[in-house]
Amino acid sequence: MLEINGVAASNGIALANAYCLVEPELSFEKYEITNIEAELDRLKSAISRTKLELEEIRDSAMLKFGEERAAIFSAHLLILEDPEIISALEAKINEKVNAEFALDEIASMYAQLFESMENEYMKERAADIRDVSKRLLAHLLQIELPDYSRISSEVIIVAEDLTPSITAQLDKQYVKGFVTDIGGKTSHSAILARAMEIPAIVGTKTATKTISHGSPMIIDGLNGKVVVHPTEEIHESYRLLERKQREENELLKKYIELPSMSADGHSVEIAGNIGKPEDVDAVLKNGGEGIGLFRTEFLYMDRDELPSEEEQFNAYKTVLTKMAGRQTVVRTLDIGGDKELPYLKLPAEMNPFLGYRAIRLCLEQTEIFRTQLRALLRASVYGNLKIMFPMIATLDEFRAAKALLLEEKHKLADEEIAVSEQIEIGMMVEIPSAAVIADLFAQEADFLSIGTNDLIQYTLAADRMNERVSYLYQPYHPAVLRLIKMVIDAAHNNGKWVGMCGEMAGDEIAVPILLGLGLDEFSMSSSSILKTRGLLSKLSKEKLAEQVKQILLLKTSSEVEQYVKEVLN
């Protein structure tokens, strides 16, 4: 039995076998062959097995993800059927070299040829050739390649990291959880795991080195623990725990229909965070009263080009229609940091979290921004839309973004296209400079939404993705609490509402503090909604408003945590 610790990124317990997303070593030696016919046969049979595999992948991608993604595999199949490539391979084998070596030579030659072409489309074909030849090489060497899109039994994914696009493709029916070497509580793979409501442990540092494919394992998303090859006894205790958790989740269901109200009768709003229109279902299923954050960048990911105005319009319209008049806060494109768009071909930066991203990019590449704003404005008539801008650091940025929005609104009016007159325009407060001058922003914004995932990392200068400094990523640090108080007070002093859409809004130590500070809206992963509503129903807002005065005098994060735990008991 082996125990590994990591960051508890998404709650829950999962028991299944490991599915290691580790690229296996595909090394081989060059050797001279004596039987050319036998070698050609070996190549032929590896090609047919590769084709069969690709056909299966293509068909399952078609079913699960649609035509666009399936097309990649059709293109791979065409390469395997290309007579020119096949005869080049055969000619090479006729020089009495083994098939692996022949494949490597020919595939590299073609890939280099495509790479040297001016045409972008042809350049990309080089990647296809390398991909197919890797698959074929694996078949020649009789090594199985892991492929997450073909998982069809219950597994726990073990990977160095999961990019948002891989995570978004995992099929919840089979993927019961995941464990990664890197990442923190607010890395985007962790956020997506919470949206998928599957347990996840990130930042284990060693999972891929110590867990082998197929090993029975348990992940304890509550305590950030991974157990590999558990003893019978441990397995049984976790099975019972999992059952207990399922029962507790059943009990929480009573809160689906109840309003979000403290024990002393104060109402707040508990909303959900989403990344794709289909995530709305989980928010509604869990009784979310609104959407506090729609991370629209996910509409731009996992594809080869920017989404058109029409595509975006349809996505926003779907969300607004499903939300049926409930408050829906949509955040404009927040790309950068750990969220990349390869097709924008942005140069690599030394510090991407401090670089050219989010509103900075939108205010420069205004065509991208205007397309999104138009789509949003056109969709506004289908529900209760509020728009907010990410990563605002200066008042000038907020004014410039708002001006572009109003310009697009006027243009639509000229075109006689209907736009709602009720759209509130707000902003994320996730950069310390914005928190410090929240009083100035609150005069010009209709609402503020505190993004603690970034606010914490920028306040403590601790990368939210870096597990080596995760001890510094402290939501209850007095500096963070003071900034949050400043923002809430600034909004209220100007008659505006204030929400929080960072993960802290669903954190059980933070919720009592935030209630005491007067936060109006708590927006979180849909899996946290019911637990938070249950917790809220046991808290007295008026009593907490007094206790918070004490909390704000505490000197360290652990003192705050200890105080809240005592108050709660």
Ligand SMILES: C=C(OP(=O)(O)O)C(=O)O
């Ligand atoms: C909600 C936030 O935005 P994201 O996690 O998408 O950066 C935040 O920073 O708190």
Ligand SMILES: [Mg+2]
């Ligand atoms: Mg952010």
